[in-house]
Amino acid sequence: MKRLVAGCLGVSAAALTLLGGASSAFAGDTVIVEGNTAPAPVVGEPRSSGPNAYLLRSGLFTLGLAYAPALVVAIESDRSADDHLYIPVAGPWLDLGNRGDCNGDCNGETANKVLLVTDGIFQGLGALQIVGALVFPQSHGVTVAGGEPGSDVSVSLAPARFLGGQGVMAVGEF
Numbered sequence: 001m002k003r004l005v006a007g008c009l010g011v012s013a014a015a016l017t018l019l020g021g022a023s024s025a026f027a028g029d030t031v032i033v034e035g036n037t038a039p040a041p042v043v044g045e046p047r048s049s050g051p052n053a054y055l056l057r058s059g060l061f062t063l064g065l066a067y068a069p070a071l072v073v074a075i076e077s078d079r080s081a082d083d084h085l086y087i088p089v090a091g092p093w094l095d096l097g098n099r100g101d102c103n104g105d106c107n108g109e110t111a112n113k114v115l116l117v118t119d120g121i122f123q124g125l126g127a128l129q130i131v132g133a134l135v136f137p138q139s140h141g142v143t144v145a146g147g148e149p150g151s152d153v154s155v156s157l158a159p160a161r162f163l164g165g166q167g168v169m170a171v172g173e174f
Contacts, residue, residue, distance in 0.1 A: 051134050055130070056129075060130065063129075070119050071086070081098040099112075
């Protein structure tokens, strides 16, 4: 049982890494404004532009891809516990809890339970990505430029990926 749980956790961690990772920022994504033309310092504030589009798209894709087979099983199955599969995210877990004892041929029952757990994990990951898109809105880099006339001062902040995780990269000319 411990191996099954460890295997499911490993698969879900790998899927989360592949589906929920952030993309790298490139130097071409940042606009640096020259300080010679502005008489006073200009400070740009980070702006939110709504939900994080990457997380929203990947969450809808993951949830939809995991919910489609569950919906087909709910429609085609004669088993009463499979009616819970009409409910997204919670349906696989309700079905797993209400399956009861196997009557007749039980050869595929273990495989069915493993598929229910896998489906429940992926539906949950998709739902978490959709919620994450709303909690972590998409924002743009901040550009600070200006200074005294004749001085070239510019600082640009952009999202970046580092060895230890995600962060902010600052590039400037003083």
